[in-house]
Amino acid sequence: MFANIADLIYLNYGVLDTDSNGTVSPTETRTFTSLSTDNVSSSGGGTSLTPYSRYEVVAGSTSYISNDNLSSCVVYTDNYVVDPATGDGTCALLFAAGSVTEIRPIFKFDNMTDITGGGILTSRTDMVSELTSISTALDGDFSALGISSTNSLRTSLSAGLSKLDNGATAKNSATCTAVSLFDVIYLLVQDPADNSTSSSDLKSKNLLSLTDLTSSVDSSLNASVVSALSSLPMSKARLVYATDSPATTYTDSYEKAESSLYTAMKNIRSLGIETTVKGDGKVSFRELICIGEN
Template sequence: SAQSCAVLLDKEKYSTVAANTNCTNYERGSAYLGQAGVNFGNFLKEGATDNLTKTLGIKKLSSPTDYTTGNRGYLTNALCLIGANTFTSSSRCPGASPRTGTNGEIEISLFANIADLIYLSYGVLDNDSNGTISDSESKEFAELNTVGITTSGMGTGLSAYNNNFEVVIGTSHFIANSDLTKCDPYDGNYTDNASSNTPCAVRVLALGTEITEIRPIYKLDDMIDITAGGELNTRVSMLSELTMISTALDSDFDSLGIGSENSIRKQLTFGLSKVDNGAKDNYPTANEACIGVLLFDVMFLLVKNAADNSTTSSELKSENLISTNDLLTAVDSTLSLLPAGASDVIEALPMNSARIVYASSSGYTDSYEEAESSLYEAMKNTRSLGIEDSVTGDGKVTFRELTCVSEN
């Protein structure tokens, strides 16, 4: 009966309840979590949160998609029973049915997601299963081809594209030459050169509004493939799993009305803080830049906002952009935002972003998918590691954050 299932749960008879199909999915899901070590009694033990590997009985996983080793098998059973559709419709849960969506089931799903994120992170990264992800373990997993890459321009073939600017006047976009004396309307290609004799000053008068921003245009001729030619299977698989779990966790929180700033949400996800670190070094000083991510960001920031063949001319206006601060501090500190001899008027104009175009077999292009073959491969491989921003404590784990685990 339902009562006997609840009584058995109180007595921690987890295997009995889990196997009893007469128990509710909520009760069976709770039992699977109990078998996986996810219960209050376990976490109240002294030092429980200091060694999550021991607390959750984490075993070394053969791959990110190893769903059955150790207690992860129980987490899989729980997620396939009461997890979000992200799981029940996936290859992890063949033959599973969608959950009914009661708050009780969602609560169990939420805890299962948190435990699975922890299990995945430590099961893959903590090679000796001692409860600590060391610097060498973190670097071994996230090792990238950073030879020849520096934040002073080494590793990227980035330079000014004919000293051209994109000029934004209100909602209108133009392509201009170096002194803004030629200013042509953007017509879908930022690789064009301005050819009219209409200055930007005349465009300003015609539109009746000031220049909103000027954006220097740079060409990217080549870049080092930071992934060492696409040796990515485990990393991409890890990222895919992290994304699936993080998405489900975010959905569960939202379904229960627990917003990102809710104190309960922050307490529940505290155990993820080592991996959900915002790509920051939070030990010993909070919110410091993570050393492990610095060289990765040289390439990441160049590709995260890249336009592809599906990008429309309207969408292109907001893609292929990089903030000037990121460009100079994280990518290439040797670049100049203005051509030599730029006037005081141009120097005084607002500038927040720069635009990038890519070398192609026939010149330059706005789509990275049309870039020269080796440049395209390097960009594609880097983008496969994720193009999402990293935010501390948001319940989502990115590759950039994984490179910083040992510094937290």
């Protein structure tokens, strides 16, 4: 137990608290994480997303890829980059019959800023893993020794752990400013299709909340949604990835994306894509970013 306590103190103050004043400041957190977010913003800074002028039309269990007025569409088989102009008027008929259950705008993802600065991430990811291991081990140590949750030592350490296992929020559950910029990029890499994704699984990949996309990533994309379709259920958006630069062709697999886009996505995903939950005994990279605000 004492070894775990010593490790926790060292990681918290020996590594993060570089001026040894007993407090991990936002500046010290930024220095450790070394994220290059200066040009990232919720108005499209750091990302290049543009309308594809295509929509995924969902009618029950069947999906179609349609043009932006539903006059021509093709049934989905194994990709979302097929040209809907090769199809027919099925989607218009479905719309007229009230059979469309959801519609999803498709956006082209051309490039993004590699906020990791090139992917030298070992120290960061190792620390996240070690903090999680230590917090889990300490909880087990206390329980095994019968040390109650009200014990002063356990209370003191728990307070320290809560600063780490913070749910990616600031003190008193306020908004963590540091993670807001990270999330602009993070939202785009959470659940992409890769080269091993089957055609059936692809239906649930490359999707993100349309609200998140237009409020947190690029607010200008709101204007691209065709108003005539806005009456239909539209909660999600779909991404396709550029395969070349300048972008002319697209793919559903991020592993087939243009090399710099693929590298940026891979590096950011290596920081961890798991859901962040406050007090769950695990320390994620998003929580590490927020230590200085707790």
